[in-house]
Each structure stands twice: as C-alpha cells, then as structure tokens.
Amino acid sequence: MWLWNKIKQLAISWKSGVVTLRYPFEPRPAPAGFRGQPIWDHTKCIGCAGCANHCPARTIFLRDICQEIRILLYDSSRCTYCGRCADLCPEKAITMGDHYELATENRPDITQTIELFMMTCQRCGRCYDLEIKNSLDKLHTLGYRYDSLEVGKVSRQNTAEFSPDLLEKTKTYERPKQLEK
Amino acid sequence: MNKKEFLAGLLKDKLGSDFLGQEVSSDHRLFVDIEKEALLPAVKLILEQGGRYQVGISYDDRKNHQSFALIHTLAFDRDGLLVALRAFAPGNNPEFDSITPVVPGAGWSEREYHDLLGLNFKGHPNPKRLVLSDDWPEGIYPLRQDVPHDLMPPSAEEVAFRLEQAPPGTSVIPFGPFHSSLHEPAHFSVYVDGEDIKGCEYRGFMTHRGIEKLGQTELTYNDVPFVAERICGICGSVHSTNYAQAVEAAAGLKIPQRAEFIRVVILELERLHSHLLWLGVAGHLIGFDTVFMQAWRIREKIMWLAESLTGNRKTYGLIIIGGVRRNITKEKAEDIRRVLQEVEKETLTLEKAIIKDKTIHKRTRGVGYLSKEDAIKWNLVGPVARARGLDIDVRRDHPYAAYDELKFDVPVAETGDVWGTLVVRLKEIYEAIKIIRQCLDKLAILPENEPLALELEGPIPAGKQGLSVVEAPRGEAVHYVLTGEENRPERWRVRAPTYPNLQAVPDMLLNNKLADFPIIVGSIDPCISCTDRVMVVELRERRVRIVARQELEKISRKMRLGR
Numbered sequence: 001m002w003l004w005n006k007i008k009q010l011a012i013s014w015k016s017g018v019v020t021l022r023y024p025f026e027p028r029p030a031p032a033g034f035r036g037q038p039i040w041d042h043t044k045c046i047g048c049a050g051c052a053n054h055c056p057a058r059t060i061f062l063r064d065i066c067q068e069i070r071i072l073l074y075d076s077s078r079c080t081y082c083g084r085c086a087d088l089c090p091e092k093a094i095t096m097g098d099h100y101e102l103a104t105e106n107r108p109d110i111t112q113t114i115e116l117f118m119m120t121c122q123r124c125g126r127c128y129d130l131e132i133k134n135s136l137d138k139l140h141t142l143g144y145r146y147d148s149l150e151v152g153k154v155s156r157q158n159t160a161e162f163s164p165d166l167l168e169k170t171k172t173y174e175r176p177k178q179l180e181k
Numbered sequence: 182m183n184k185k186e187f188l189a190g191l192l193k194d195k196l197g198s199d200f201l202g203q204e205v206s207s208d209h210r211l212f213v214d215i216e217k218e219a220l221l222p223a224v225k226l227i228l229e230q231g232g233r234y235q236v237g238i239s240y241d242d243r244k245n246h247q248s249f250a251l252i253h254t255l256a257f258d259r260d261g262l263l264v265a266l267r268a269f270a271p272g273n274n275p276e277f278d279s280i281t282p283v284v285p286g287a288g289w290s291e292r293e294y295h296d297l298l299g300l301n302f303k304g305h306p307n308p309k310r311l312v313l314s315d316d317w318p319e320g321i322y323p324l325r326q327d328v329p330h331d332l333m334p335p336s337a338e339e340v341a342f343r344l345e346q347a348p349p350g351t352s353v354i355p356f357g358p359f360h361s362s363l364h365e366p367a368h369f370s371v372y373v374d375g376e377d378i379k380g381c382e383y384r385g386f387m388t389h390r391g392i393e394k395l396g397q398t399e400l401t402y403n404d405v406p407f408v409a410e411r412i413c414g415i416c417g418s419v420h421s422t423n424y425a426q427a428v429e430a431a432a433g434l435k436i437p438q439r440a441e442f443i444r445v446v447i448l449e450l451e452r453l454h455s456h457l458l459w460l461g462v463a464g465h466l467i468g469f470d471t472v473f474m475q476a477w478r479i480r481e482k483i484m485w486l487a488e489s490l491t492g493n494r495k496t497y498g499l500i501i502i503g504g505v506r507r508n509i510t511k512e513k514a515e516d517i518r519r520v521l522q523e524v525e526k527e528t529l530t531l532e533k534a535i536i537k538d539k540t541i542h543k544r545t546r547g548v549g550y551l552s553k554e555d556a557i558k559w560n561l562v563g564p565v566a567r568a569r570g571l572d573i574d575v576r577r578d579h580p581y582a583a584y585d586e587l588k589f590d591v592p593v594a595e596t597g598d599v600w601g602t603l604v605v606r607l608k609e610i611y612e613a614i615k616i617i618r619q620c621l622d623k624l625a626i627l628p629e630n631e632p633l634a635l636e637l638e639g640p641i642p643a644g645k646q647g648l649s650v651v652e653a654p655r656g657e658a659v660h661y662v663l664t665g666e667e668n669r670p671e672r673w674r675v676r677a678p679t680y681p682n683l684q685a686v687p688d689m690l691l692n693n694k695l696a697d698f699p700i701i702v703g704s705i706d707p708c709i710s711c712t713d714r715v716m717v718v719e720l721r722e723r724r725v726r727i728v729a730r731q732e733l734e735k736i737s738r739k740m741r742l743g744r
Contacts, residue, residue, distance in 0.1 A: 001537065008534035009471050019478050031485075033507075035492035056400060056407035082407045082498040087506065096492070175331045179321065 030098040035083045037076065037099045040112055044093035047072065047116040049145060051085035051094060058154045060085065061147035063170070067162055070118050073149050076102065076110040148173045184260040185211050188230065195226055204646065207430070209261050209579065212646050217268040220253065221278045227255050227264055228283070233573070234560045235263075235650075236680070237290030238661045239298055240672035241326045243272040249300055251277050253287070254648060254659065258578040263648050265661075270300070279305040286560040286681050297324035312386045315342045323394060330391060330398040344382055347372045351379045354695065358387055362466060362699035365709035369686075369702070376694050381687045388709060396673040397665075402428060402641060405673065406500045412675060413711040414495065415455050418447050419653040420660070420675065420711075421500040426581055427662035428502050428670070431647030439631045440504035441583040442620045446517070447491070447499055448582070448651070449613040449620070453524065454483040455654035456606045456613070459706045463603060464535075466699045467544040472535055479527045486520045489513075504634025511629070514621045521614050528610055536607075545599040549689045549701035552597060559685035563656020563678050564609065565705050568594045568601030575652035587619050599704040640668065653678050655706045677711030 021028060030036060047070045052060040057080045061073045086094040102110055143160040147153065148170040155170060185208060192213060193200045199219035204212035215223055228234070232255035239251045248269040255264045270277055279302035281288045292311035294300045299322040302308065313323075316336035321328060347353045347370075357368040366387040372380040392412060396405045409424045410417035422444055429436060457480035464472025484494045490513055491497040499505050509517070535541060551561075556569040566573055574591040576584045592608035594601035647662040656678030665671030682705040689701050 002539050005534060005538045009475075009538075012475055012530060012534055013471060016475070016478055019481070031489040033489065033492050035498065054401075054404065056404040058399070080407060080411065080496065080498075081493065082496070083492065084404075084407065084498075175333050176329050177333055177335065179328060179332070179334075 024101075030100060034098050034100070035081045035096045037081070037097045037102060037110075038074070038079070038083070038085055038094050039097050040072070040074065040114055041093045041095070042114045042116070044091045045072070045114060045116060046091055046093075047118055048090060050088045050090060052145075052147070052154070054084050054088050056080065056082060056084060059152075061149050061152065061154060062145045063147055063149055063167070064118075064144040064162065065167065068118055070116045070145075071149070072114045072116060073147075074112045075152055076112075077107065078152070146170045151175075183208065184257060184262050185209075188227070188262075188264060189213065191230070192223060192226065196223060206646075209263065210430070210648055211262060211264045212267065212648075213265065214267050214269075217251070217270050217277055220251070220266065220268045221280055221283070223266050224253055224255070224280050225283060227266070230257075231259075232257055232264060233557075234284045234286050235657075236659050236661075236674070236676040237287055237294065238265075238672070238674040239294040239300060240663065240674075241298060241324065242269065244326060247272045249275040249298060251294070251300065252661070253280065254661070256579070256650070258573045261579050263579065263650065265646065265648055275299065276301040276303060278303050281305050281307075284560070285558060286684060289680065289684055296322075298322050299325070310342065312389065314387075314389075315340050323391070330394045342384055344370050344384070348380060350374055356698065363702065363707075363709075364462070365707070367707070367709050369698075371690070371695070371698065373695055376696070378690045378693050378695055378698065381690050383683065383687065385683070385709060385712065393673055393675060396670055398669075401668045402670070403501055405670070406502070407498055409675070410496050410498065410500075413653075413677065413708055415458065415708060416451055416653040416655065416658075416711070417495065418444075418451050418497050418500060419651050419658050420677075422448060422582070423649050423651040423658050423660040424662065424673065424675075425500050425502045426649035426651070427647035427660045427673075428641065428664070429647070430649055431645040431662055431664045432641040434503055434635055434637075436504045436635055437631055437633065438583070439508075439624065439627050440633050442624050442627070443505045443507075443509055443633070444500065444582045445584065445587070446509060446617055446620045446624075447497060447505075449617045450483060450487055450490075452613045452654045453610060453617075454480050454487070455706075456610050457483070457528070459606055459654075459703075460603070462706075463599075463700065463703055464541075466703045467541065469535075469538075469540050469544075472531070472541075475531050479524055479531065482520050482524055486517060489516065501634055503637060504632070506633065508629070508633055509621075509624055511625070514624060517617065517621060521617060525611065525614050528607075532607055541603070542600070544697070544700060545603060546596070547598050547600075548693060548697045549599045549704055550597050551685065551689050555685070555688055556597075559688065560681045561656075561685055562681055563653070564602050564605040565656065565682050565685075567592065567605045568599075569597045570595045573657075575650045575657045579650050581649065581651060583620070583623070586623070587616055589616050599700055602704045643671070655679060655708060656682060675711075677708060679705065679708045679712045683707055683712060 049062050052062045057078050059075050059079045063071045083096045086096050104110055143158045144162050145158055146166045147155050150171060151173050153173055188211060189203055196215060196219045199216040201214040206212055235254040235256050237253050242248050242250045246269060248271050250267055250269050252265050252267045279291055281291055289311060291302045291305055296311055296313040318334050318337045321334055351372040351374045354371045354373055356371055357363055358366045368384040370382045371378055392408060400408060406421035406425055409420040412420045457476045461473040461476035488494045491499050499507055551569055553570045556566050556571050572593050577591055589612045592605050594604050641664050643664050643666045645664045649660050651658050658678055659676040661674040662670050663672040686702060
C-alpha cells in the first residue's frame with residue numbers, strides 16, 4: 001500500500017515535469033487587463049485632482065506653486081496598483097500599463113511629475129464652470145491645494161485664494177511626536 | 182414570533198430599566214443598547230439561548246456622548262441572526278465588567294481595548310498588554326480620537342514584555358518571533374517536559390499597520406476596500422467584500438444581482454487557492470514536500486486565472502461599495518470553466534495519491550486534538566471548528582452576496598484533530614468548484630450589460646451601524662462599521678478568523694509532542710497579519726545604528742581572525 005502510494009506520487013511528479021518558468025531569462029508578458037504601472041498623459045490631463053483625491057494609498061500629490069502652475073507628482077514607491085485613478089479620470093488621461101518590473105535604485109525612475117498650466121476663471125479663481133453638472137463636480141477640488149511633495153503627505157486643505165504661507169508650511173511638514181495639549 | 186422578536190422581548194423582560202432601546206434593522210440583525218451594568222447578565226442570557234460569541238467592538242464616542250462604547254456581538258447560526266449589545270461608559274472613567282470569565286474567547290478583545298482605548302475591565306483574569314508594542318509609552322491610546330494617525334511618540338525605556346514563569350518541572354523553548362516553521366512573526370513560549378508540551382504563552386501582534394485607524398481618520402468610504410484588501414495576503418477580497426457589505430448594510434443599499442454573483446466567484450476562487458496553499462504548507466510542515474510542490478503547482482493555475490480576470494495575481498481590487506469594478510464576460514467564463522476542470526482533475530489525482538499515505542496519517546491523526554466542547558468554549562470558526570464536529574458555515578447560516586441562491590454542502594469531520602482539518606479543507610475545494618460553476622451558469626442567464634455598481638444617490642447617513650460576516654477560507658470574518666461624517670467610517674472593526682482560532686492554540690498544543698508544534702499551529706492556517714491588523718507603529722523601534730557594508734565586513738573578518 002505504502003509503495004503503491006509512492007509510485008502514484010512519482011507518476012504525478014513525472015507527468016507534470018518541470019513547471020518553473022525560465023523567467024527572468026525569458027520574458028513573461030502580462031495578460032490583457034493587467035494593472036501595472038499607471039502612466040499619465042499630460043496632454044489630456046486637466047488637473048482636476050480626481051486621481052489625487054481618490055488614491056487609496058495617497059501616492060498622488062498636488063501642489064499649486066502659484067496662480068498658474070499646478071504640479072502633479074506620482075510617487076510609485078507606495079502605489080498599490082489598484083487602478084482607481086485610471087477608473088476615475090474624466091479625461092482618460094491615465095492608463096494602467098503592462099510594465100511590472102519596477103524595482104530600482106533610483107527613485108526618479110518610478111516617479112512622474114507633470115507641470116500643468118492652469119487657466120484662470122473669473123468666478124472661482126480656477127479653471128472650470130461649476131454650475132454645469134459634470135464629472136468634475138463630484139471631484140471636490142476647488143481653488144488651491146498644498147500637498148507635501150517632500151514628505152509625501154496629502155493635505156485635504158483647499159483655499160480659494162492662493163496662500164504662500166500654506167505652501168511654505170507643507171514644505172516643512174513633520175510627523176507629530178507628541179500629543180497636542 | 183421569530184427569534185429576533187423573541188430575544189428582544191426576553192432582554193426587555195429580564196433587564197427591565199437597563200434595556201435602553203433597539204435600533205431598527207433587518208430581520209437578521211438585532212442592535213440593542215443597554216446599561217453597562219447589564220452587559221454581563223445580558224451576554225449570559227444570550228449564551229443560554231445558544232448564542233456563539235463573535236467579537237468585542239469598542240470606540241471613542243466622547244465627541245457625541247462623552248463616553249466610550251463597547252459592543253459585544255453574538256451569533257445564532259441556526260436562525261441566521263446576529264445580536265450586538267452596546268453599552269456606554271463615561272469618558273472620564275471608562276470601566277466595564279469583564280466577560281472573559283464567562284466567555285474565554287472575549288479575552289483578547291478586552292485586552293485590545295485596554296491597550297488601544299484605555300478601557301478598564303473589572304475581573305479580567307489576564308490583563309496584560311496584547312496589541313501595543315512593549316516600548317509604546319503609557320497613557321497614549323492610539324485609537325482615541327485626539328491621537329493623530331501618524332503620531333510617533335518617543336519610545337518608553339527599559340520596558341520588556343514579561344513572559345509567565347514556566348510551570349515547575351518544565352523548561353521553556355521559544356518559538357519565534359521569527360522561526361522557520363512560522364511563516365509570519367509571532368512568539369510562542371512553549372513549556373516542555375521532555376518531548377511533551379505542557380503549556381504555552383503567546384505574544385503576537387508584531388505586524389501592526391494601523392489599518393483601522395487609517396480607515397477612521399484618513400481614508401474615505403471607497404478608499405477603504407483597497408486598503409482592507411491588504412489586511413491579508415491570502416484572503417484579501419474577503420475583507421474588502423466584508424467591509425463593503427457592512428457599509429451597504431448600514432446605508433441600506435442593495436447591489437445589482439450580477440455584482441453579487443461576481444463577488445461569490447471571486448471569494449470562491451480565493452478559497453480554492455487558499456486551501457491548495459494550505460495543503461502545500463501542511464505537507465511542507467510535516468516534511469512531505471511532494472504535496473507541497475504539487476499542490477502549489479495546481480494552485481498556480483488559479484493565480485494566473487485571477488490575474489487575467491482582475492488584473493493582478495492576488496490583490497484583486499475588484500470590490501467597491503455598491504458593487505464590483507470588472508465584469509466576467511462570456512469569454513472569461515469559458516476560461517474559468519477550463520481552469521476549474523483542470524484543477525478539479527489534478528486535485529483529485531493528488532488526493533488519491535496521498536490520502537492513504539501513512540506519512541500523513543502518522544503525523545496528523547490524534548495530533549492537536551480538541552473536543553467539541555472546547556471548540557464551543559473557544560468559539561472556534563471555519564475548518565478548524567468543522568473538523569471538531571461543529572456544523573457552522575457563515576455562507577449557509579448567514580447568507581450574504583448570492584449564497585442564498587446556490588446549493589452546496591458543508592463538510593464536517595468528527596475526529597477533532599489536524600487530520601480532520603485536512604479532510605474538511607480537501608472536500609471544500611470541490612465544493613468551491615461546484616459553487617463557481619453554479620455562479621457561471623447564473624451569470625450566463627443574467628443580462629450582460631447590467632450595471633456592475635450602484636451609483637450612490639447622496640452621502641451615506643452618519644451614525645448607522647452595519648455588521649457583516651463573510652466565510653473566509655480560514656473561517657468567519659466579522660466587520661463592523663459605524664458610519665460617520667466627512668465621508669468616512671466613524672468606527673471600522675475587523676475581526677479576522679485567526680483571532681478566535683489562535684486563542685485556542687495553547688489548548689490544542691497541550692500534551693502533544695514538540696515535533697508536532699509546527700503542524701498544530703499550521704492546522705489553523707494562522708494568518709498573523711490578519712490578526713494583527715490594528716496598530717500604529719512597528720514593534721521594538723529601538724535606536725538603530727546603520728552599519729555600512731565595509732564596516733560589517735571588517736567586523737566579521739575581525740571575528741574570524743579572533744582579534
């Protein structure tokens with residue numbers, strides 16, 4: 001009985017043979033629909049902050065450095081590749097690529113920065129008409145936004161007027177060490 | 182009169198003026214508010230009626246009621262009813278009666294809230310630190326609302342966890358925090374007399390990531406599923422589905438039928454690969470590596486299938502509140518059927534080759550025995566409970582998603598040992614395949630262009646309670662959500678299946694041989710990262726001097742030369 005079992009096990013192992021892939025010596029392409037590294041198309045991006053507001057890992061940061069220029073920074077070191085940003089983008093400016101070999105010694109390899117030129121609206125100070133019900137309406141970013149690009153901290157604070165003080169504060173943000181009394 | 186009305190009436194009668202009120206909810210949930218003095222009698226009353234203790238939930242409610250809330254939830258598996266008893270204690274003196282002397286399985290919940298919220302439990306037999314690291318300073322309770330989620334307090338000095346004294350006549354063998362037979366960090370200090378295990382103490386919670394705190398302070402409703410998924414590396418979708426169900430229950434949402442079936446397919450695929458993974462690990466732990474290699478070979482097909490279905494091998498990212506994100510089209514359904522057929526055939530071949538092998542029988546029969554009474558005492562869940570003759574399965578007893586429309590069996594074994602868990606898990610593999618096939622049949626009938634997720638009409642109302650259970654591969658997982666303002670939960674509590682099962686491990690180990698330690702601990706399929714989900718900082722954050730490579734080489738060379 002014991003021997004018979006061992007013969008059966010041998011047969012299974014023999015039949016299946018070597019199943020280990022030759023990766024990385026042979027490439028293994030990802031299947032269709034794979035959620036790899038997200039890629040921003042800066043010609044389509046309108047700077048609406050939908051991706052930054054809904055990123056579960058908080059890896060997309062926005063900083064308005066002046067009236068006209070908004071910086072969007074994507075830091076993939078904490079990214080979970082859930083693909084929420086690509087789902088929510090109203091302009092389909094984000095695509096989930098099929099690239100997955102992302103290990104690197106060099107941080108800039110896995111970050112993307114876009115400088116967006118924002119036009120000025122007479123009504124809200126920024127760029128879009130809010131009376132029309134559109135997808136931007138749901139994205140809740142009005143006015144100016146100051147995330148800390150240095151520490152990687154999303155700040156939920158928006159201001160209607162551009163505030164150099166807040167901008168300065170986010171540059172020096174530190175995690176709290178003690179409870180506030 | 183159904184069970185819910187009967188229990189509500191009974192509690193009202195027996196508690197009198199201590200009964201404060203009852204929340205309007207579905208027929209399968211009973212949310213009751215009582216005075217805190219009545220908590221212990223009420224829990225006793227429900228246990229007498231045949232309730233099974235699930236978990237304690239506590240939260241900081243000083244903002245609204247100047248108090249801390251404590252909820253005990255109990256399940257009636259035959260009636261499909263979950264009962265939640267809530268009591269409040271004043272914010273300046275948060276003290277409750279401990280229910281641990283009556284329900285030993287509540288011990289961890291109470292210790293957890295002593296650590297995280299600073300609650301005191303009168304009469305707790307073992308009020309030691311459980312969740313917080315040893316060097317976390319006294320007096321800072323991370324789950325309280327005045328503590329920011331990214332607080333990094335300076336560590337307390339000269340503190341250490343005091344392990345119990347070994348009983349006389351035994352010696353201590355430490356297993357962990359890192360040990361080759363444990364795949365995640367946990368510390369068991371095992372007392373042995375020769376080869377026989379005479380007791381053990383557990384110190385875990387070393388992989389806290391503060392996920393609950395994040396969900397309550399930083400994330401928004403629809404961010405949480407993607408973080409919840411990362412609670413566990415194996416049963417991720419269980420947690421995201423469970424959380425989404427709890428929110429949907431609190432907000433009164435009914436998701437599209439197609440989404441329900443897709444959720445079931447994903448959950449069952451997860452069960453399939455989890456059970457095959459366990460079978461492999463169990464084989465490995467008893468030194469039977471053929472099982473390990475072959476089970477994982479079969480499992481890999483499911484991983485590839487999941488990758489093409491959802492976009493990733495493991496973190497599927499498929500669940501959002503109100504539905505799912507991706508469809509299962511006709512072509513994908515064909516892929517699933519093809520893979521399932523292969524997996525079924527190969528698992529059967531593997532089962533036939535190993536099930537009568539003496540190696541397995543000798544290492545698993547009679548090992549890690551726990552009687553049915555003990556299993557009830559410790560509120561065991563999942564295959565570990567079913568191997569001990571407890572016929573409980575959340576999918577059948579408290580149906581969620583589309584399980585009420587599917588037919589399947591719940592395998593139960595009576596042996597009460599590791600062998601029983603192996604048999605139960607093997608049989609569940611075939612049941613899971615059966616369930617997925619039924620789902621695919623249903624999906625083929627349902628209109629394909631049905632929306633996959635609900636559009637939320639407005640914000641989710643605050644202050645509503647939602648309680649959800651999901652049968653993870655390891656057993657019942659419980660999620661509790663109290664909705665809050667600012668588009669995020671006020672309280673989100675996760676109880677993974679390993680939480681109750683691990684508490685019973687010391688009893689399972691008793692009088693076994695030391696060599697069987699790995700397989701006994703392995704038999705509950707411990708998921709340490711699930712269990713440890715709550716905290717804020719890494720453990721043992723000591724001052725670390727960075728040693729450059731050259732320096733390290735220099736030191737090691739010096740050592741070798743004996744200088």
